[in-house]
């Protein structure tokens with residue numbers, strides 16, 4: 001073999017259950033179990049034949065992500081900085097406390113091994129978790145060889161195939177997750193801190209201590225709920241009119257419906273009705289009978305599983321995915337996170353159907369599928385993620401209980417339905433004419449129920465219609481003009497919401513359920529008794545507030561573009577850094593504007609939460625979270641503008657206070673000073689922000705304007721003089737408060753506004 005190593009291979013799965021299942025298969029049930037340092041993640045050891053040699057495998061697991069992304073310590077506290085800085089603040093990957101034991105286990109075990117095989121789930125998150133494991137292991141053992149096992153189910157065939165075709169881990173896929181994590185962290189933290197701190201202050205009674213989170217998926221999801229609610233509120237019912245024809249034939253009461261369906265003009269309908277009533281004889285104009293089929297379902301992907309479980313089993317998406325995940329790690333079903341609804345040609349379906357023939361409940365149906373001409377014949381969809389097949393059972397079970405049992409049964413029945421045959425029927429349509437108005441009625445005869453026999457979640461009812469002959473005439477038993485009202489759309493169900501998220505590209509099939517859960521747990525939305533989403537007051541106000549700023553915060557566009565870029569990164573078609581920078585800039589722009597227009601948020605919320613507390617103007621935010629003006633020449637930390645508690649005196653203060661007492665006091669001739677976005681090109685260390693000044697009339701040399709943008713980094717001689725900026729020189733930590741520079745009354749004109757030097761009469 002081209003690989004030569006001492007014979008020990010470390011394998012790492014995403015969860016303990018998966019490690020256990022894979023070990024059991026690879027070892028034929030003969031693995032030795034021992035404890036790792038984390039009591040939830042066991043170690044399984046066994047012999048295996050890999051790379052043409054006998055090796056000893058150490059199989060263990062992580063518990064999802066091993067590392068988390070966070071800001072460097074100085075940014076972590078809520079009041080530590082202006083939230084806008086979080087778009088650029090340094091971040092790092094850290095191992096959370098509850099994962100440390102797992103990390104130590106890996107570090108210890110890998111020392112004995114020469115090869116690492118990643119067995120995490122084969123999706124984006126799994127690939128990223130794989131790279132976390134690789135980083136941890138390579139830090140201990142630099143020359144480690146690394147492979148990736150690709151599999152969609154924990155079954156003997158699938159695992160054996162994965163071992164025979166070990167690959168390289170795909171860094172591009174992992175990069176997409178890194179980009180998503182970093183953007184979620186920056187966008188989430190900045191907006192969440194900004195809106196929480198502001199709104200808690202403005203609505204102290206309603207929102208004290210409430211976290212008002214923002215997420216770039218959460219908000220559009222909330223937006224869908226609010227939009228539907230508003231459509232219902234804005235709905236004005238309209239009255240419509242229609243003509244209905246009834247015909248009693250022995251036992252049957254046949255209803256014919258009007259071809260015009262309905263009219264909104266009462267007079268117009270009445271006129272037609274009267275014409276019919278003048279000559280109420282019906283003539284049968286046509287009787288047609290044609291085959292009609294009801295299609296069997298498409299192979300099951302994640303979104304359909306979530307929607308159908310929510311609709312048919314009344315199990316919500318989050319719970320469904322939790323159960324499906326468990327069924328997968330226990331080997332009952334294939335990987336449940338998939339966008340594919342086409343069965344690949346190389347997946348033999350016969351054995352999968354065969355397994356189910358032992359069921360006392362659907363076994364007979366499975367047998368029928370085996371015996372149908374050509375065997376299992378899946379209806380095929382159009383989507384493939386090129387990674388996993390549609391969700392299907394991989395093992396028969398009759399022991400699963402409760403919701404686990406229901407979800408498993410659903411997946412089996414759906415699978416058997418989609419590989420069987422469409423239901424077939426014969427539909428008869430009878431058209432009649434009364435005074436040149438057309439009506440029709442139809443009947444359905446079901447010829448072969450086929451897939452419906454195994455799929456109780458779909459209904460198709462036969463409808464009897466008596467025999468009519470073309471050209472014959474009859475007298476209807478009644479012709480009625482009826483009215484009705486148009487009805488508003490209904491609040492969204494979870495299935496509706498998932499459809500909207502999918503349609504607009506919010507989140508991925510793997511995350512829909514989580515975003516929905518988040519907006520529920522934040523109390524942005526609630527559920528009605530019939531499980532429909534109703535926006536809460538906070539949710540309504542936030543969406544209206546951001547909408548009124550003119551931003552697409554609660555609209556799907558921003559996030560959908562990001563989601564599309566992530567896909568391109570994972571396919572290696574776009575570069576990680578470019579995508580990251582592009583979206584950070586985009587959201588930062590939106591953030592800055594949102595802060596500027598924050599009053600709109602207060603206004604939108606106050607109808608729901610009561611009067612807004614007056615907060616001292618826009619400056620308030622700036623003062624609470626001053627932005628850095630320059631680095632302190634003494635300790636290197638940021639210097640920011642602050643205002644003395646009483647009075648209007650401003651000063652430049654070091655954030656290292658009280659350890660560092662560096663400060664620049666502005667004389668009281670400075671009426672206003674604020675940070676300008678521009679940066680001095682000469683002063684060091686970069687960046688030194690320029691300041692915008694407004695001076696008292698008469699306090700400056702005659703030729704200087706009273707308002708200007710200047711640099712206090714030391715390059716501007718005049719400003720240094722005017723402000724008495726000594727702090728820049730070695731030794732001095734603060735300039736003297738400005739009393740020294742108070743302008744005296746002019747000795748020539750006796751005007752207190754200026755000095756002798758600048759007196760115009762001089």
Ligand SMILES: *[C@@H]1O[C@H](CO)[C@@H](O)[C@H](O)[C@H]1NC(C)=O
Nearest residue numbers: 264265266267268269271272
């Ligand atoms: C309603 O229909 C009548 C009769 O066809 C017509 O005269 C009238 O203009 C219609 N009204 C409206 C509002 O369209």
Ligand SMILES: *[C@@H]1O[C@H](CO)[C@@H](O)[C@H](O)[C@H]1NC(C)=O
Nearest residue numbers: 259260285433436437438439
């Ligand atoms: C009724 O049906 C006939 C035949 O299909 C058609 O020619 C006629 O236009 C229809 N009448 C109305 C009012 O729709």
Ligand SMILES: *[C@@H]1O[C@H](CO)[C@@H](O)[C@H](O)[C@H]1NC(C)=O
Nearest residue numbers: 170171172571572573574575
């Ligand atoms: C990963 O992306 C780079 C470009 O960013 C590309 O050259 C490379 O082929 C990709 N790798 C894989 C395995 O797709």
